[in-house]
Amino acid sequence: MGDDARLQDILTHLDQGLEAGLERLVRFLRIPSISTDPAHAGDVRAAADWLATDLRELGFEVTVHDTPGHPMVTARSQPGRARSLLFYGHYDVQPVDPLDLWDRPPFDPIIEETPQGRVIRARGASDDKGQLMTFVEAFRAWKAVHGTLPSDLILLFEGEEESGSPSLRPFLCAHAEELRASLAVICDTGRHADGRPAITTQLRGLVGQEVVIDAADRDLHSGSFGGLAANPIMVLAQALAALKDDQGRVTLPGFYDGVEDLAPELARDWQALGFDATEFLGRVGLSTPIGEAGRTPLEMMWNRPTAEINGIAGGYAGDGFKTVLPAQARAKVSFRLTGTQDSEAVRAAFQDHVRRFLPADCRASFHDHGASPASVMDISDPAFGLAKEALGQEWGQDAAYIGAGGSIPIAGDFKQILGMDSMLIGFARDDDRIHSPNEKYDVESYAKGARSWARILTALR
Amino acid sequence: MGDDARLQDILTHLDQGLEAGLERLVRFLRIPSISTDPAHAGDVRAAADWLATDLRELGFEVTVHDTPGHPMVTARSQPGRARSLLFYGHYDVQPVDPLDLWDRPPFDPIIEETPQGRVIRARGASDDKGQLMTFVEAFRAWKAVHGTLPSDLILLFEGEEESGSPSLRPFLCAHAEELRASLAVICDTGRHADGRPAITTQLRGLVGQEVVIDAADRDLHSGSFGGLAANPIMVLAQALAALKDDQGRVTLPGFYDGVEDLAPELARDWQALGFDATEFLGRVGLSTPIGEAGRTPLEMMWNRPTAEINGIAGGYAGDGFKTVLPAQARAKVSFRLTGTQDSEAVRAAFQDHVRRFLPADCRASFHDHGASPASVMDISDPAFGLAKEALGQEWGQDAAYIGAGGSIPIAGDFKQILGMDSMLIGFARDDDRIHSPNEKYDVESYAKGARSWARILTALR
Incomplete structure (x- = not known):
């Protein structure tokens, strides 16, 4: 059976297993793994253990590492001859205050119909439990179809991302050899404002x-x-x-x-985003970009x-x-x-x-x-082009290389400590209300996110 | 008996009565008349009553006026043919915290020998009970020698100066006719830094x-x-x-x-003060005036x-x-x-x-x-020159016209509501620690202050 046929089988498997996958996510979301609150330390560990159990059942070799803070979960698939990839996500979540602004208990997840489609509503649905489960579900479907996991995968799940990641850098230093891959894949970002898929290739x-x-x-x-x-x-x-x-x-x-001024390829992508600065600023009560004269709004935010x-x-x-x-x-x-x-x-x-x-x-x-320092990924690495194409196929519209105005420290840490570039791909929406009451994740993000990873994995094997 | 002889008698009387005068002040200082603290409202009234009793014994016609806050004490001497003068002082005091920085209880006054001479140490010794008693003692000595009080005096004692004077302006408006004099005399300021007597003629x-x-x-x-x-x-x-x-x-x-640039007469006086900006700033950890280019430090502080x-x-x-x-x-x-x-x-x-x-x-x-607005007194009023000369005679050195960088609201209120200029004469020293722990008033300030008023009253009658 060729790769294309197997990919179709994986996608079909994912579609047929969607409800089961959502049920797994709901169980994961029930664990109130608030990393900043010492009263929830046991819950954070429970979330780590839940992940470890799930990954072990999938066939990963899993270790739950104690740290001075919350545990790090690492997992490896069998060695092979593929390019090694390190997937990163975090299983801790933000605090829930103010609780009275939630329409229902934040750790009692529900799948809701809304005018914009079905959503999973709970703390952590989007940031980052729902997101990290997209690639776990892709691995699960791969295993079901291929009989084995994709080879040469390293997974790293952090439990302190929402509390400043105090243990992360020492952990990366201490485990550099085991964690070093040819590329890191971070699933903690979003699609572009208009919903199109995106790869974040530079961070200020x-x-x-x-x-x-x-x-x-x-x-x-x-x-x-x-x-x-x-x-x-x-x-x-x-x-x-x-x-x-x-x-x-x-x-x-x-x-x-x-x-440096924007490379022409990126300039074209950014231009094509049709970013509406007036609409963007309008959401926070502003209307007019005030930045460097002669620069576009996206340049001001991402490249200046x-x-x-x-x-x-x-x-x-x-x-x-x-x-x-x-x-x-x-x-x-x-x-x-x-x-x-x-x-x-x-x-x-x-x-x-x-x-x-x-x-x-x-x-x-x-x-x-x-x-x-700023993180500027080397998009001449073929993995970027292949992932971009795979995303375009899944979402039916061109994926975009985008930037981010803020920093995502993990990307800098991977570069600095492990010498790896990061490919940042996530499926969250601007309206997911992460860090706020009534956080949600679109079922579409979850379903097509997992399908996207199946395509990307296939393209990169 | 001529005025000069009578003045000498008054001065002698003051010298001989100094210890008795200090005892009176000590009794006055024992009353903890902290106007900002509602718990001390009774004490504030007790201080008003103490003053009223003392002034009645001297022959003044005294009224203790209720206000929405603390009482106003007014007193009048008999009418005559002299120029009417309104003397102002305040009988309330600042709070005493932090209490642990006081060397002794703030309302247990003591007359102490110090290397710089005898001082009266207590809250309010300088601000303003000691100061206001200088003119009361002068009136007492005048009465003893002349048999009557100086005519055409109006006294006004406030009990809210340290808490923002909320009742003052309404009171001045309601009692404008009784209070209007040809000149106000405010005893709530100090001598110049080098100790020479001073009349404050302008306030920013x-x-x-x-x-x-x-x-x-x-x-x-x-x-x-x-x-x-x-x-x-x-x-x-x-x-x-x-x-x-x-x-x-x-x-x-x-x-x-x-x-406006400084009038030549004032410029000469200010020049003669020999103000040492470096020394002045050095007391607060600074060294160098930074203000308008081309202006002297005193101009920067008082006239710019x-x-x-x-x-x-x-x-x-x-x-x-x-x-x-x-x-x-x-x-x-x-x-x-x-x-x-x-x-x-x-x-x-x-x-x-x-x-x-x-x-x-x-x-x-x-x-x-x-x-x-700024208060700029009309020093062409002969009262200023006469008072200045009288001060010079008492202190053995020329008195100075000085300015003040801050505002003294009562002077503006007298001007605005009663149409009166104010002559600001006080005897406090820069090191009196007003508003701070261990407040003191020099016995010299008290004794020569009272003698100064005897001379000024004589000159202005």
């Missing part, structure tokens, strides 16, 4: 930096000292205001070193670095008024990075910039928060 | 303004939206930073309308308007880092006014200025806080 990096400006050794009375003594809020405002010029460009010297002030505080900002000339002001600033921008160079340039604004008697101190 | 005004910048209808993820959506902290920083130019001048159009940011808040400023692109940012800004600057014009110019920085999708809203 991030540098977080806190700056504190100190002046007098105490808060002063603004009547007595105003006009004579330095005001650290004003110093901070002047330094921050000067971070961007009137074209929306970041002014730090050397900031754009390593930033930026500087944002995430927080600022100084003096008295409560009710009423206090005529204080404060001793201190502080801000948290982050830079989103693209291309090969050097996060430490950006950090240093920002610090130099702030220091240039310091008058006599003002001091700046800096607290470094996380830094990660 | 104040406009307080809160500005809120709103953008999206919720906090956004700075990864997803950074570079595309307006950041209200950045908008606010840019508007605030542009409030001053690189010469330290406020950039609002028309801002300096009504600001300024813009200060009193508070700012937006986004996440707590521990750690949140990659939020906030929906809102806010700041409290105040302008100190001099000359005849129009507070409402300044407010309007600031609002126009902020609006010029608003990109699409950002809205500014404004909350008005208090506004008061």
Whole structure:
């Protein structure tokens, strides 16, 4: 039997097994594996064990690894001569507060008919239990048809993704040899806004930096000292205001070193997305992109670095008024990075910039928060083109290479620690309400997601 | 007997009665008249009654007026043919926390020897019970020598000065006819830093303004939206930073309308003060005046308007880092006014200025806080020159006309409601620790303060 025939058998198997697959997902979703809440530590472990049991039954060689936090589940299929792939998902979920905004208990899953089609409603349905089960179901169907699992698979399931992944990097370092594959496949992203399938091929990096400006050794009375003594809020405002010029460009010297214009292939894909910035911004009460002059909205979001002030505080900002000339002001600033921008160079340039604004008697101190470079995947790797084509066949419309404005730390960790690029493919929708009450996952996402993996696996074997 | 001889008798009487006067003050200070604390309302009234009793014994016609808050005490001497003077002081005191920083109970006054001379240590010793008793003791000595009180005196003692004077303006309006005098004399200020006597002849005004910048209808993820959506902290920083130019001048159009350079007579007095800005700033951990280019430090503090940011808040400023692109940012800004600057014009110019920085999708809203014009006394009134000369005779060094950078609301209220200028004379020292633990008042301030009033009264009769 040829690959095509077997693929058809797998797809048929998936279609016929959809309800059974949904029942498995419902059982998985019943486990309240909230990783941030110590009271749920036992539930997180139960979810790990549930996965381990399911994978063992499928024929994977499974290990549940203890960590200082929640367990890591790894699984391997039999060795073969295929290209090795590491599939990643996470089995922990976000907290559920505010509980009173849920229409039903978050861990009592239901398959609902809605005007937009059937959905699975529960905490974790989309992020990420439903998503990770799409590839597990694909492996199950493959096994049923082929009699064996796809060879050379490594699976990694994390239980701390929603609580900052404290154990992840040490675990990757300690298990680098077992986990290294030729490509990582991460199923924790979504389709494009219009529903078409997408592969996320670039993620912006991030540098977080806190700056504190100190002046007098105490808060002063603004009547007595105003006009004579330095005001650290004003110093901070002047330094921050000067971070961007009137074209929306970041002014730090050397900031754009390593930033590259979009490759023509990606530019075409992004153009074809027909992204409607007005509609996108309209959902959050905005209407007009304000970014770098001469850039498209998607470029601004995905392929251009930026500087944002995430927080600022100084003096008295409560009710009423206090005529204080404060001793201190502080801000948290982050830079989103693209291309090969050097996060430490950006950090240093920002610090130099702030220091240039310091008058006599003002001091700046800096607290470094996380830094990660942008992730730009090498789409000349044939796996990308094959996966893109497979997705197009499943969904009946061209898949798109897209970017993401935020970082997905796991992709950077895989690159940095294991030297692997990541192919980010997920089926979530913008309206899945992840991290919010009444989270859902479309049954279509689940069903066609599993079918997509069957096609991709076939294409990559 | 001539006026000079009688003055000498009064001064001698004051010297001989100093210990008895200190005992009276100690009794007054024992009353914990903390006006902000409702638990002390009875004590505040007890202090009013104590004063009323003392003044009645001296021959004043005294009324204790109920108000919605704490009582107002008014007193009148007999009518005569002298210029009417309204003396003002306040008998309430600041709270005492943190109590553990006091070396002894704040309402158990003690007369202490210190390396700098004898001091009276207690809450209220300097602010303002000790100060107001300087003129009461002068009236007492006058009565002892002349047999009658100085004629045409009106006294006003407030019990809410330390809690924002909520009843004062309604009271002044309701009693305008009885309270109007040709000049108000306020004893709630200090000597100059070097100890020389001083008359405060100008006070800066104040406009307080809160500005809120709103953008999206919720906090956004700075990864997803950074570079595309307006950041209200950045908008606010840019508007605030542009409030001053690189010469330290406020950039609002028309801002300096009504600001006047210092009259030569005042410029000479201020020059003669030998103000050491480095020493002054050194006390609060600073060293270098940073203000308008080309202005002396005292001009910056007393005779130049300024813009200060009193508070700012937006986004996440707590521990750690949140990659939020906030929906809102806010700041409290105040302008100190001099000359005849129009507070409402300044407010309007600031609002126009902020609006010029608003990109699409950002809205500014404004909350008005208090506004008061600058107070500039007419020193061509002979009372000023006479009082200045009398102070010089008592203290053995020239008295100085000085300014104050903050506002003293009562002076503005007297001007606005009663049409009276105020002569601000007090004897407090910079190191009196008013509003702080271990408040004190120098016995020298008390003794020579009372003697100063005897001289001034004599000169003005």
